Amino acid sequence: MTDFKYETVLSEIVEDGVRCITLNRPDRLNAMNRGLIDDVARAFEDANADQKTRAIIFTGAGKAFCAGDDRREHVHPTCEEEARDLVLAIQRSTYAIVLNHKPVVGAINGWAVGGGFEWAINCDFPIWGESARGFFPEVSLNLFVTGGVSSLLPVLVGLNTAREMLFLGERYDATQLQAMGVAWKTVSDPELMGTARSTARRLADLPPLSVRAMKRVLNATALTDLRRAMDLETEATIAGFMDPETTRRLKDF
Template structure:
């Protein structure tokens, strides 16, 4: 499964997805959006994939939207259609019921920052930078940036970053809770694969069910969450991973999870 603008390699249950237009700092070209849309849809439904890594080739993770193409948008309806064409992959990325790790290897700017925020975890290299960047173009943060950023940093900090377009270093991003870890550049993909391997060996279905509730937790009441937990726990009880976990616990053994139902 590959595309010129988006490359995918699947090994041992981990899908490594690379944005592959380094000459443009992996800005979102039409080809890249099409590649991401196809790739995320396929990975979402591929039961053999139990964790995903998203990174960029070259010096940047993703430099955001293709600014040269903005001049083609001349009406509000055209702008809305432009954005709608970009949202399918983002929804599949954010709602995928398996862990997704952004390995940010350089600048994550504008839509690139939003894409990283849509992942479950961000691991960044020391020289990475993060910025919304829309303010300078007279635009509004998009691709879910206004949804995910407050969940990482709180509302006041999210407003400050959105209104000022201030650039964050990787160290600041970690202090704000945006990055899970910051590592040396040469260790970035190695660390991302270590974390992904841990998730790939975990009970995939249970993780996906928990993620589906966590993604809604800010909008749900306690009663809603308790009801959702009961529903998904009923599903989790039917999995082979649950049976394997109980067996391993009783036999004082290490479980081998397969991510399958009974």
């Protein structure tokens, strides 16, 4: 049953100990508006506080995981205060996914673009369907990545490949992403949710104390600069929002 209610996200226990958090704007390819950004943070915070939840699946309804910023509903910040409020809201979701203690299995279907690609990378066990695709358009839009990606991505793929992904905005399929180390596993589209559920089931059956400790310690040792990276990302993204060139590029995207 669904025991947490949100406008743009579904959150339900799908079997004992396993919760599925689903982006639920399929008509917009689960593109990010402010409501979705806030709901993702709340859904993960609530799931982490829920004693019945021991593992979390993160996926998107319909044809895409998350197609990035919703161009139709984009509200460009008009001042630094508005920009900071928006960017901190985006970063809040990453804190709830990465720096909380429940393991997160990603079931990445269809497009994962920009902030959606960040959420996919935030997952502990990202499983990509074979038709899924991902890329970062931010630099071409005079913006910057968030989600701790400036720290996470070099750890996963190495600095040279991270530069390629972030500067050049190349588009990658699931097979490429697995070879690079971004995807943990790649499976056929029909197998995606079954594989995610069986993985989450294995995690939920492990002792919670050791699972929490393992996630905490791995992140603390492998991502030593994550919080600093997110602070720097925040300032760089705010500066991008305040540059008039960004508005022009967003309109043309």
